[in-house]
Amino acid sequence: MEFVILAVVIAVAVIGAIAGLVVSGRRRKELPPKATAPVITAPKAPAEPAPEPQVGDEAAPPVEAPVQTVEEVELPPVAEIEELPALEVPEPTAGRLVRLRSRLSRSQNSLGKGLLTLLSRERLDEDTWEEIEETLLVADVGVKPTQELVDRLRTRVKVLGTRTPAELRGLLQEELVQLIGEDTDRTLHTARHEDGRPAVVLVVGVNGVGKTTTSGKLGRVLVADGRKVVLGAADTFRAAAADQLQTWGERVGARTVRGPEGGDPASVAFDAVKEGIAEGADTVLVDTAGRLHTKTGLMDELGKVKRVVEKHGPVDEVLLVLDATTGQNGLVQARVFAEVVDITGIVLTKLDGTAKGGIVIAVQRELGVPVKLIGLGEGADDLAPFEPAAFVDALIGD
The missing domain is CATH 1.20.120.140 (SRP54, nucleotide-binding domain)
Structure with missing residues (x-):
């Protein structure tokens, strides 16, 4: 009996072992293949810097730098220097x-x-x-x-x-x-005073008579007569006036003092005379803004310009620019300007463009002031001192 029980136990154990083997084989077939872990390579550590040499260490052999000759050395390019334009030499005013x-x-x-x-x-x-x-x-x-x-x-x-x-x-x-009037004094008072103060010339007139251009040409006349000139661009209301006057000045080496557009004309005129004194100039020529003789406010401002400039000393010349082609209308302008400032001389422009040369006589009689300069063209040196004999000679012809 004991033998039978022992045989049964052994049989059960064998059957269990066989069944376990079968289940284990099935499970192995169902499992996915084992994944291979990626290999991560650690970054290389940066190379340690070479230790600094210490006292007592042997010096490293010197490294010889390549030697270049003067011809082999590349020099930096030389900056181009812009050449200043040569100053113009105005024609002499004599004759x-x-x-x-x-x-x-x-x-x-x-x-x-x-x-x-x-x-x-x-x-x-x-x-x-x-x-x-x-x-x-x-x-x-x-x-x-x-x-x-x-x-x-x-x-x-x-x-x-x-x-x-x-x-x-x-x-x-x-x-x-x-x-x-052959004996009339037509001298332009433009010489420096004995105390070193420059002569001051104000140029006045209405818009459209060529006043700024005349101021530039007058600057050339003064330079031609050997004067050191400072120009004052006191016409601050017309955008191009200061630029135009400065261009005229640069052509003959005359410095131009200017202010901000729309600034105070009297302030610019004052500064121009101040600069003229500092630079030892012979003449300060101030181009004022063009005034309409019918506008009282603008004419009063012209009077202010003259008063402010006179803080430096008396004004030597006040030249009224008139367009000869306007004829009798020019006399109306002359009268009004003479009431605001003391006119000392007349500049008649565009006299080559009119047959009414008698305006020279009329304006002198009207103001009791001589014609000192006349304009006879658009060229830079077409402004000439007025000479009665030469003028009449041209009137009568050959």
Whole structure:
């Protein structure tokens, strides 16, 4: 019996072992293949810097740097230096009007030749004298000067008796020169004062007469006469005025003092004179803003400019620029400006563009102020000192 029980136990154990083997084999088949772990390589540690040499260590052998000759060394490129433009040398003012005579004679010949033709008539009756008067009035000589000239011509022609062309030419020339005023002082006072203070010249006038251009040309006239000039751009209301004046100055080596656009003109004028004193200039030329003679406020401001500048000392010249082509309207402007500032001289521009040269006589009579400069073209040196004899010579022609 014990044998039977033992056999049964052994059989059960064998069956259990076989069953366990079968289940284990099935499980192995169902499991996925074992994944291989990635191999991570640690980064290399940075190389340790070479230890600094200590006292007592042997010195490393010197490393010889390559030696270059002077020819092999590359030099940095030389910066290009912009060459300054050469200063212009203005034409001398002495005799300048004579050189510009042809321009004046082209526009004014009609006046002189017309008078000579009328005076050369065989019979000088009242109609002829009326034509002579009309010729003078059309040329803007003015009523009173015209009457004076006609009266003197009547008297001298009667005394003369004969009237050859040469005699008439000489007679007319003498009378016109006397009417213009040969002995009038037309000097520009632009020399430095004895105390070292520069002469101060204010340039005034309405818009459109070429005032800033005339100021630039006048600067050239002064430089041509040997003056050291400082320009003051006190026309702060017109954007291009200061630039324009500075360009004129740079061409002849004259310094320009300017202020901010729309700034106080009186302040700029004051600073210009101050700079002129500091630099030892002979002349300070101040270009003021163009004023409409009908605007009271602007004219008052011009008076302020003059008063502020006079804190440095008296103003030596106040030059009124007039457009000769405006004729009698220029006389209206002249009167108003003379009420605000003391005009010392007239600059007549564009005289080559009008046949009304009589404005020279009329404006002098109106203001009691001489014409000191005349403009005869657009060139840089076309502004000339006024010389009565040369002017009349151009009027009458050859």
